[in-house]
Amino acid sequence: MYLIILCPQCSRASAAREGAKTHSCPYCGSTMRTDKAKVIARARNGREARKIVVEINARGGDIR
Secondary structure (H helix, E strand, O other): OEEEEEOOOOOOEEEEEOOOOEEEOOOOOOEEEOOOOEEEEEEOOHHHHHHHHHHHHHOOOOOO
16 A cells, blocks of 8 residues: 655655554655655555555646
């Protein structure tokens, strides 16, 4: 399972494995605690997570 989270620094979405304590943003390098991160979606596998992340970032972070 993956969490789709927003970076508090650059506001871009990325995927983190559920259960991970920290996650580094692949865009700005910021490290965040996953239990404090804003979770905007969940994915069952890496392929689904990537698809969600690409769609959200293409819309400029608009999660609607």
